[in-house]
Amino acid sequence: MISPVLECESRRHVWRIGxxxxxxxxxxxxxxxxxxxxxxxxxxxxxxFMPLERIPELIDVLHQIDTQRGPPTG
Known part of the structure; x- marks a missing residue:
């Protein structure tokens, strides 16, 4: 993988998205x-792995998820 864009720790793993x-x-x-x-x-x-051509679909889905969760609390 070339220079990760995002790292997210989850229990014993570090997920790299890039x-x-x-x-x-x-x-x-x-x-x-x-x-x-x-x-x-x-x-x-x-x-x-996901083909780069599908990134716009991924962005759309992430946007839908984000708008459905509502404003942050706290």
Whole structure:
């Protein structure tokens, strides 16, 4: 994965969301990483890739989710 755009810690994983280039195909990767015994991050299993052409659809869905949750509380 090339320079992660977003990292989000969730329990024992750090999810990295960012661009990826594999065999000349550019995609958006969603991948879990874990810390080894030395504390270094290493790629885990169970991630997935999305073609860059579908990013506008993802943005639309995220916007819908955000507007449905309402204003922040607190």
């Amino acid at each position: 661009p990826s280039d594999y065999q000349g195909r550019k995609r958006l990767g969603f991948w879990p990483w874990y810390r080894d015994t030395d504390g270094k991050l290493k790629p885990g299993r169970g991630g997935f």
